[in-house]
Amino acid sequence: MKNFTKVLKQHNLKTTPQRLAILEAVYKYGHISIDTLYIEIKKVFNSISQATIYKNINIMINSMLLFEVKLPNEKSVYEIVQNKHSHFLCNCCGEVTDIYIDTKQMIDNISKEYSFTINQTDLVFSGTCKKCKDFNILKN
């Protein structure tokens, strides 16, 4: 378990039991949706509202402690900021996996080809994950 009190302090944020609970849940899941987060946090703070959770998440996003992964046709998931990476969304089980690929060449090509300046490079690939593919093979 990480020392999230220290992490909050490093980001100049006040430590509250709610924030610690949110960070621990995000850490445990890797990527977590607001719905799952709400269920997890409610176990500890029975009367907490989704608005309060959102408020805290947004504060931590603005402080670059949390990152919102925007998924196509799905609700966003949240993760703790780490090395830049892309994501894979399984349309079958909904699992989100971190992918580490070098996107530099691709960005250079697009910039050159279209004369665009690219400043947002969050990539989400989607399809069927290995687990679901193996399961489907077994089923057929």
Ligand SMILES: [Zn+2]
């Ligand atoms: Zn899957």
Ligand SMILES: [Zn+2]
């Ligand atoms: Zn990720």
